[in-house]
Amino acid sequence: MKARGAAEPGERGFRLLWWTRRRSVLLDGALALASAAECGAQGVVFAARTGLPVWLVVVPGALAGLTLVVRRRWPLAVILVAIGLLPANMGAMLALVGLYTLASTEAPRRIIGTLAAMQGVGSVIVVALFMERDEGLRQQALPAWFTPLVSVLFGVASVVPPVLLGMYVRARRRLVESLRDRAHGLERELALLAERAEERAEWARGEERRRIAREMHDVVAHRVSLMVVHAAALQAVTAKDPEKAAKNAALIGDMGRQALTELRTMLGVLRAREQDTRQDAPSRLAEIAASARAQAPAPDPERPRAPERGPSLTQLAALVDQSRAAGMTVDLSVEGEPRGYAEQVESTAYRVVQEALTNVHKHAAGASAEVRLAHREGEVAVLVQNAPPSGGGGARLPSGGNGLIGMKERVTALGGGFVSGPTDAGGFRVSAVIPDRRPAHD
Known part of the structure; x- marks a missing residue:
């Protein structure tokens, strides 16, 4: 799914694929590298727990993290990749940035809500399973509500902030575009009046x-x-x-x-x-x-004329x-x-x-x-x-x-x-x- 947000004013004469600013290219590249590094590090931990070869987990995880570079073009694909990495407890940064990007576009709210719910529920399940298998937590006398509560808090923290921030950015962008359109309209009206x-x-x-x-x-x-x-x-x-x-x-x-x-x-x-x-x-x-x-x-030049x-x-x-x-x-x-x-x-x-x-x-x-x-x-x-x-x-x-x-x-x-x-x-x-x-x- 392509992002349907309004195109931001770009740098004059610059165009690279879907980027219109050089700083956007640098930002997305840096985020993709950071996401790939995070997925690789988390892949090492996952390989150690499951006994799988490290390269078999790290390489696909790093490639999945690099998909963050296309977040402006296909934010839905980035979120689906993040959801696919949930069982391996990888792609936290991928999910956060992907949800923020999708919420900041003009995508329908039902799609944003559905994907956010999928990401949140998946996070709750993964966190609950890891807490149940953790030997240190098992040895402690924790109340029965502790694990569900922590799992829900992690799920909410991984979904709500990026979605709210993205929706705020979208609303702000709409306001700026509305003000810009109004300013252009006033300029046209002034030109017409002139x-x-x-x-x-x-x-x-x-x-x-x-x-x-x-x-x-x-x-x-x-x-x-x-x-x-x-x-x-x-x-x-x-x-x-x-x-x-x-x-x-x-x-x-x-x-x-x-x-x-x-x-x-x-x-x-x-x-x-x-x-x-x-x-x-x-x-x-x-x-x-x-x-x-x-x-x-006949006028007399020497006599002043009456009005x-x-x-x-x-x-x-x-x-x-x-x-x-x-x-x-x-x-x-x-x-x-x-x-x-x-x-x-x-x-x-x-x-x-x-x-x-x-x-x-x-x-x-x-x-x-x-x-x-x-x-x-x-x-x-x-x-x-x-x-x-x-x-x-x-x-x-x-x-x-x-x-x-x-x-x-x-x-x-x-x-x-x-x-x-x-x-x-x-x-x-x-x-x-x-x-x-x-x-x-x-």
């Missing part, structure tokens, strides 16, 4: 890049688009209406200054993040980038007036009772209208537009749609297709719904329904 943390960090970086792109697009693109529209109008009316041309030029200058101011503000936040890691730059970026007003006065809040729905009229000033016919209608929403909700609704009007300027120059704002229970809805353009004139502005994507990302991030697409009349429609997400402290 992997997931890296994935979350990468996802957060991607979200931050997309958010910055949305803010840049919303803050700058609308004003630049209006600047291009006004520039086209300025080119058309310069010769016919100098007063209107001067007005358009002033509007272009104001919008350009506002766009530059907002761009510098955002870039300043990005630089501040690198200089001060303790501040939450992404939230500052969202807060400051969302603070673009549709109608902000700005994000755009609100109350500024939609000013936003519509900007588009009207650019020559677009825009109809604004409001349904329901206006009320205060969370700043993020109002900012998102405002940006949807702003981007939709910007797209009308880009792709449907000369078309009229309609803006509807509906205050409903627990939500706000916005609708921007335009009629088909009446002509092909007007400024043609480049488009990357990111405006609609940014609007949808903003609305869905708040748990709302977003729909966009062409209308049956040949125009285009943008619709968003945003649930009211009030701050926790409201």
